[in-house]
Amino acid sequence: MDLNQIRNDFPTLQEEVNGKRLAYFDSGASALKPRVVMDRLAQFYEKEYSNVHRGVHYLSQVSTLAFEDVRGKVQTFLNAAREDEIIFTAGTTESINLIAYSYVLPYLGKSDAILISEMEHHSNIVPWQLIAKMNGMDIKVVPVLDNGALDMQAFDNLLTPDVKFVSITHVSNTLGTVNPVKEIIEKAHANGSKVLVDGAQAAPHMTVDMQELGCDFYVFSAHKVFGPTGVGVLYGKFEVLDQVKPWQGGGDMIETVSFEGTTFNVLPHRLEAGTPNIAGVIGFGEALDYLAKIDVNWRYQHELNLLDYAMKGLKEFPQVRVLGTVPGKAAVICFVIDGVHAHDVGSLMDMNGVSVRVGHHCTEPLMKRFKVPATARASISFYNNKEDIDQWLSVFPKIFKFFG
Amino acid sequence: MDLNQIRNDFPTLQEEVNGKRLAYFDSGASALKPRVVMDRLAQFYEKEYSNVHRGVHYLSQVSTLAFEDVRGKVQTFLNAAREDEIIFTAGTTESINLIAYSYVLPYLGKSDAILISEMEHHSNIVPWQLIAKMNGMDIKVVPVLDNGALDMQAFDNLLTPDVKFVSITHVSNTLGTVNPVKEIIEKAHANGSKVLVDGAQAAPHMTVDMQELGCDFYVFSAHKVFGPTGVGVLYGKFEVLDQVKPWQGGGDMIETVSFEGTTFNVLPHRLEAGTPNIAGVIGFGEALDYLAKIDVNWRYQHELNLLDYAMKGLKEFPQVRVLGTVPGKAAVICFVIDGVHAHDVGSLMDMNGVSVRVGHHCTEPLMKRFKVPATARASISFYNNKEDIDQWLSVFPKIFKFFG
Amino acid sequence: MESDLYQQLIMNHYREPHNHGKLDPCTCHAFGKNPLCGDEVSVYCIVDQNILKTVQFEGAGCAISQAAASMMTEMVSQMQVDDLYDLYERIDQILKGELESGELSGELEHAYAAIAQFPMRTKCARLPWKTLVNALQGKTENISTEND
Amino acid sequence: MESDLYQQLIMNHYREPHNHGKLDPCTCHAFGKNPLCGDEVSVYCIVDQNILKTVQFEGAGCAISQAAASMMTEMVSQMQVDDLYDLYERIDQILKGELESGELSGELEHAYAAIAQFPMRTKCARLPWKTLVNALQGKTENISTEND
Ligand SMILES: Cc1ncc(COP(=O)(O)O)c(C=O)c1O
């Protein structure tokens, strides 16, 4: 693969920020988009746009076919067994909330528990807290080890018969830890628990194969997979997904409506109420097509090579502490500098053209566990190169000098 | 205003369908987009894109400011008293579901009722049915008169003290009826009921002034107001909106998260969980800017002139029956042809370049009330012209000949 | 252009449907409905020794759904039930546009191929077929082709 | 470029904060925190006859928030409380970039104006001010400037 050619596909990478070459290390928060996505959006709105599902006229036909076509692309991307296992949502957050409100809330009660982990994103914590207030279920939390790994021994102990649901991240957005989700799924299933995997940070980087993993639900956001904002995916194993109750009511999700009684549509429509994000989904299809042309193993290996290069460079700077050092981790570097607040690190990086994210990364419990108020995070994507890493490394001496 | 110039702003209007000039009468399902929206989306994704709210780097700053700026534009569009009365959702449907699940469900119970009408869109029926199953509240329905008007006498009778919530459409998407929402709101408030107005079909056409109306909630979809898909607005009067419970849990809607107890953010963020549809919102801002340049009274009068012209033309064809004939209605023509099924009408219209919607328009109870299985609907927007109407009218003789 | 979808043959079947009317008694029957557009079809069959001796339909709806029902009754009467399932699959392929015109035989198949050019209308043509198959298999759940 | 945000003056206040430390006893105090980045400020005041006699702060966080707190204590001590509210509004305007550089007086105001060029960081500078005002008004709710 020609990295320069790939970088040319991303218009934002050609921009300067603060008068400097842009080194974008914030793909974990949201990925940049290849030009084909913007082009497809413009073309779609200009020549093909109309509402879907409810029309016979030409434009509504073109829109509907293009929209539904993307479901097949997502099915392929996830290697799902069926196309109607793919539900379009507004994002990872909405996907998790849908399962919380319409699967876990109605089926679990006071004597049940769900199991999450200390490294979850707020999106995989707060929905469970909200519904636990309603159905009285218990929330158990698997702790994280000092190196950022999930404490699998604790997991085994916590996975008691009352645990009916396990919701776990595939890859930590803060630490980069890649969790042993296959093992977790197998153990959970042996325990009679259903499993949701939060794939927000895995889908952009590695092969995610539903039939291989065997999870009951898998969720991720299009905007982190080089697609438009406002689109998410909820994958569900058909027999389990079919048990999910209707959640949002509205157009498309019904079979017939009457004041005496309404009946509901089949999957996937039953869980997609109202006019969907038509253009967003179609742009996402374009992003998936683009991605399919670049070997996923090449992409991931390239990211890991950059991670390795970056970590070697960091050895020069003992003042920098990296959280999350478990072998086999993904290309995310979460770091703190003694005596310098993360916001100041972020601003100084930014003044030098380097975009890193600062704050708690929506993982406050993890911040507390590592006793830091906030951190800076450089997340690496396949369009990053060594020059980006060098630029990032070159800011550290400036920070030390400035705040020293 | 120069209509030809306006039409030039909409690329889709320059397209041919089925080898014919396009006469687009499906704006009620979704509106076409002015070119500035596509241009803004492309520019944003190319030069300004990043995730919002959680970063200090340049791109995240540009994105955040551009995103939050649109809140102010919506505030102006609605003449809302405060900017934090504007919540971004995925669409009208999600806005209504949010209020159903997080305001009506927790506050209403078995001895309470909500009042809707027979002309509601499924989005304003099904959410209430779903939550009524949970809290046992009653759903009362205001009937529709033969001419398509709301039966206001029945409304008065149904508005009993147990009615704690009224949810009513501003303009009927099927009949075009403009409901006396101001009167409804005043009576409801005098009765101690809160009111949600479904503005999906009003916002694209007429002035909608929150301070003048005084409603508690107002909802609409950006895609019908010439903006991108996947964006909706929930307006709420501050004191009432502030009572709405958190619904979806996730990033941005929290203040601090811990396993001991999570606290929630202030409005508007508390009701916006996860990464929002950043680009969609920004594109919507562009659509609102575009719209602000075209006098709303001119727009609406132009639509009504076309409606008038179309209805005069229809007089030639006694076989055509129009549902919804109440004076002062908006420019929507819902029609049936004796002996010809709506789908066949739609297909023949389409073959002649005319896009009309066919089916139940997500208003099945209304179809039942008028004893029709389905209808065809021509919805008029300000970018339509007389030529469009002439083209539409010219198809009727062909239909009669073909199915005669 | 009109002729593509509403070919003469289809219009003839629509105007003067074959095998129309309720069949009572019958060995099996089923009802199908597409709620979105309101198309309805009831199919009645008399099956004897695994052969579809008689098939009739009743219904209301668009030209495509009603003509497709009438054309269907022409094609399937006197057929072995197993052969009929094969034909059902073939019609499905035709409606999906998976067969070339050279692979089609007879004017009825060509009529279905004409419908295939209008993807939003193929569900109308599919409704009577799915209803027939459900009748033969004794299925009683709601039949719709709007999400196929 | 660094100098815009982290001017010498700001860095001096960050490195050697003025009026630092807890004040006990005091007539009023308040605590402010921005959860997203973890900035914290406590402000302690001694008010006598509507004059802010003494003001001190404690805290932890980024250079901007801590320097802004230190600079604030410089600006407000010995001030009439009512005048202070006016100054608070003025600082707010400066941080919103609503004042031209010609309208600014003194190097402290210029320092706030430098911060104004970085909209994502103005909340850091606003935190001590909002905390001070809350202390003076006896408000006890959580103070954050992340959504202002
Ligand atoms: C009156 C009315 N309410 C609600 C809706 C639902 O809007 P959306 O599908 O954008 O959520 C529509 C549009 O279909 C409508 O016309």
Ligand SMILES: Cc1ncc(COP(=O)(O)O)c(C=O)c1O
């Ligand atoms: C692991 C993880 N889960 C969930 C989310 C939430 O995704 P979104 O904000 O797109 O809904 C994110 C991204 O912020 C994430 O990294």
